[in-house]
Amino acid sequence: MVAARHRAPATALVRLGETRLAHADAGALAGVRREAWRRFLETGIPTTRVEDWKYARIDALLARPFAAPGPAEPAAGTLAAAFAGGPRARRLILANGRVLAGPSHVGGLPPGMRVLSLAEAIARFPERVAEVLAEVPDPGPFTDLNTALAEDGAWIELEEGVRPEVPLQLLFVAVGEPSAVMAHPRVVVRLGAGARLHLIESHLAEGAGHVLTNLVLQVRLDEGAELVHEKLQAAEGGHALLARTSVRLATGARLRDRVATVGGDFVRNELDVRLEGEGGEALMAGLYLPRDREQVDTLVRVHHHAPRCHSDQFYKGVVEDRARAAFAGRITVHPGAQDTDAYQQNRNLLLSDEAEVDAKPELEIFADEVRCSHGATVGGLDEAALFYLRTRGIGRAAAEALLTYAFAGEVVTRFDDPELAAQLRRAILARVPGGGMLDPEGLVA
Amino acid sequence: MAMLEIENLHVTADGKEIVRGLDLAVPAGEVHAIMGPNGSGKSTLAYVLAGREDYEVTEGRVRFLGRDLLAMEPEERAAAGLFLAMQYPVEIPGVSNTYFLRQAVNALRKARGEPEMKPAEFMKRLREAARTVGIREELLRRDLNADFSGGEKKRNEILQLLVLEPAFAILDETDSGLDIDALKAVARAVNGLRGPERGFLVITHYQRLLEFIVPDRVHVMVEGRIVRSGGKELARELEERGYEPFLREAA
Ligand SMILES: Nc1ncnc2c1ncn2[C@@H]1O[C@H](COP(=O)(O)OP(=O)(O)O)[C@@H](O)[C@H]1O
Ligand SMILES: [Mg+2]
Numbered sequence: 001m002v003a004a005r006h007r008a009p010a011t012a013l014v015r016l017g018e019t020r021l022a023h024a025d026a027g028a029l030a031g032v033r034r035e036a037w038r039r040f041l042e043t044g045i046p047t048t049r050v051e052d053w054k055y056a057r058i059d060a061l062l063a064r065p066f067a068a069p070g071p072a073e074p075a076a077g078t079l080a081a082a083f084a085g086g087p088r089a090r091r092l093i094l095a096n097g098r099v100l101a102g103p104s105h106v107g108g109l110p111p112g113m114r115v116l117s118l119a120e121a122i123a124r125f126p127e128r129v130a131e132v133l134a135e136v137p138d139p140g141p142f143t144d145l146n147t148a149l150a151e152d153g154a155w156i157e158l159e160e161g162v163r164p165e166v167p168l169q170l171l172f173v174a175v176g177e178p179s180a181v182m183a184h185p186r187v188v189v190r191l192g193a194g195a196r197l198h199l200i201e202s203h204l205a206e207g208a209g210h211v212l213t214n215l216v217l218q219v220r221l222d223e224g225a226e227l228v229h230e231k232l233q234a235a236e237g238g239h240a241l242l243a244r245t246s247v248r249l250a251t252g253a254r255l256r257d258r259v260a261t262v263g264g265d266f267v268r269n270e271l272d273v274r275l276e277g278e279g280g281e282a283l284m285a286g287l288y289l290p291r292d293r294e295q296v297d298t299l300v301r302v303h304h305h306a307p308r309c310h311s312d313q314f315y316k317g318v319v320e321d322r323a324r325a326a327f328a329g330r331i332t333v334h335p336g337a338q339d340t341d342a343y344q345q346n347r348n349l350l351l352s353d354e355a356e357v358d359a360k361p362e363l364e365i366f367a368d369e370v371r372c373s374h375g376a377t378v379g380g381l382d383e384a385a386l387f388y389l390r391t392r393g394i395g396r397a398a399a400e401a402l403l404t405y406a407f408a409g410e411v412v413t414r415f416d417d418p419e420l421a422a423q424l425r426r427a428i429l430a431r432v433p434g435g436g437m438l439d440p441e442g443l444v445a
Numbered sequence: 446m447a448m449l450e451i452e453n454l455h456v457t458a459d460g461k462e463i464v465r466g467l468d469l470a471v472p473a474g475e476v477h478a479i480m481g482p483n484g485s486g487k488s489t490l491a492y493v494l495a496g497r498e499d500y501e502v503t504e505g506r507v508r509f510l511g512r513d514l515l516a517m518e519p520e521e522r523a524a525a526g527l528f529l530a531m532q533y534p535v536e537i538p539g540v541s542n543t544y545f546l547r548q549a550v551n552a553l554r555k556a557r558g559e560p561e562m563k564p565a566e567f568m569k570r571l572r573e574a575a576r577t578v579g580i581r582e583e584l585l586r587r588d589l590n591a592d593f594s595g596g597e598k599k600r601n602e603i604l605q606l607l608v609l610e611p612a613f614a615i616l617d618e619t620d621s622g623l624d625i626d627a628l629k630a631v632a633r634a635v636n637g638l639r640g641p642e643r644g645f646l647v648i649t650h651y652q653r654l655l656e657f658i659v660p661d662r663v664h665v666m667v668e669g670r671i672v673r674s675g676g677k678e679l680a681r682e683l684e685e686r687g688y689e690p691f692l693r694e695a696a
Contacts, residue, residue, distance in 0.1 A: 391531075393549050395552060406537065
């Protein structure tokens, strides 16, 4: 039996999981994994009749006959094209969920900063790993699945006051295999008081196939800690990505979260932010640009638990062809979180009659002195602007491309890392109809 | 043959006839002014000439340099040498003023089979134009018309006019909302472009602009028609007597 409106996981998936668990860890970690697995089986896979999964055909995706992933070795050129963070950036590279020690480079870190593969962390301190994996709030079936099956990923710890000068990049490569495969990478980030980290997360693909990456990134920011998290998802070729990011912020901690989705058959971004200490700040922005029959689902949950926190969500979408996008953003201001500032904006540009966008902003306010606003728009290109450009000699197709780029560019400007922003700009130009007509020189929005 | 020839033009929008049998011819080398009360259809005429699609031409024809203007796309009209300085320039966030204008210059050149303008040459021309119309360099880097003041938007239209150097320019109430210095800057720019090959149609509500851009002909437009044409002195007459007598005639 599974929960209402859920479906029992396919036999292939269950068998894969049971086999993995039988050979896995001992001690507390084994207990945490079994418990998560039990919850996963008990809940099952959400169908589209579950509100949070209304627009996601996740049950069909998970019904594929998954096999255990083989060794994956992406080409050096594939990787280099996605390098970001500057020449001195540290980098951890994962192929189908497993860390590739060879091309990764996480040496020479400042004292008090530790970057390990999750596999290594499990080998060295399994009890701590067990404790941390169990602490994600409201896990849901896919986080449970990840907790049960995560073999590798990253363990990133910065002690109090540690502020590395260069970014750390996590590069996830989906390498197409003959059969469908699943990967469950887990990334743990803990920043001590006053620590600061610029974390770049890149997703790309090599070769077509059906790699389903079920990633969980869990973050804890202690007092006054600061995380800049910038994510670029460009994994074209039949792959799917479920990405759950969970961030807990203590007093005065700050989060800047950026995400851009420019490739992936099915991408689900869940961001769960909990402002647990006074004066915390979470600034979130995102862009999704699905085309063909791609689907991008964005689910943002912001919880204001403490007074005087500020959150801001700014998400834009450009949806082409027969693609679909859904945005659901919920702001919850809990009792006692007075003097809250919480904003949300979701703007969508539909470029075809067959494209679809579903936007659902939600506000739940249980405190006083709250300044909240939210709004969602769905529309086409501005005809007056198109006409204006055309009267200056710019042809219709180029004018449309320019306006579409400009719409998306508003999110690009919010990315901090210039290399990542440049990659994103190129990806947008490659996706926007007529983008090839635009001169990239000077098109820096 | 005149550069721009409008014959018996009828235009409707939302089922309402706005331009109602308008005739007008502007020969090369001349500046013509259209004056008329608010709502007489001046902007509608300008938009229709530039190719805006939410108007329907029900009757008449327009020839521009011998070609059937109404059959052309807006960008084709621009390539043929037509320019409209709009009464209400459109704000385009996310596109820098400079980038936009460089794309425009090169699109026009491409359409005419000419090579792209060298970036250095373009920047030189842009800076010169900015100086002529009194636009700060900072405004060139900003998003097109976004957060520009009303006056800055109007000057920016004239900046485009200077950089694009069209054969024929329509100025739709470029003067409204401008102070005297801005007005003089606009006039300086237009007068600098005047020449035997160029034509201008200056739409205005007031006679003031015409003291600085002295027209060859003045036309009075009321309720979608030209009701009277004359020399530059007609502008002064209108200033003194107002549109009242023409409105009575039209009624
Ligand atoms: N797109 C439109 N749809 C409906 N009515 C319009 C449209 N554009 C203009 N009009 C109407 O046509 C009349 C003339 O407007 P306009 O051309 O702007 O006059 P002017 O520029 O002389 O002040 C006005 O009554 C205006 O409301
Ligand atoms: Mg007008």
